[in-house]
Amino acid sequence: MPASEAEAFCTKQPSTVLTVRCQSYHYGDSVLLIGDAAHAVSPSIGQGCNAALEDVLIFDKLLDEYSDNIPEAIAQFTVRRQPDGYALVELGNNAFPLSQWLFIEYIIRDIFAKILHKLFPNNFAQPLFYLISETTVPYAEILNLYKGWIAKVKKSHTKL
Secondary structure, three states, X not given: OOHHHHHHHHHOOXXXXXXXXXXXXXXXXXXXOOOHHHHOOOHHHOOXXXXXXXXXXXXXXXXXXXXXXXXXXXXXXXXXXXXXXXXXXXXXXHOOOOOHHHHHHHHHHHHHHHHHHHHOXXXXXXXXXXXXXXXXXXXXXXXXXXXXXXXXXXXXXXXX
């Protein structure tokens, strides 16, 4: 690397958090992207490592399902994992509000979700962060359960 490029890199201001959303998690029949290479997310929900480990678990199940046919398992990985990868990026970018008032609303919603789920588990979902961090509920399903909240936070982010 030329000295001028190294100096430019060292003086560059830190950038904002980068997210990755791939259309395909594989290339051909022998290259597979998992973890941050396929779906890097904001550290706000703390799911980068968890999602990568979940990718490995899902790929292992696909290898079993397709009798260790690696090309077929690789192709199916994109099909099966992409909706959760996209949902993970949405949740990472929009689960927590930047606005003070929406953050207060988030706390109130969380308290009510805990109470209502305890009283009526079949009618009310667990709190958002609990579902993200403490369960194996697919990210796409969590996003669907909380799509109204995510849309509200996303809208508030565009106003900032």
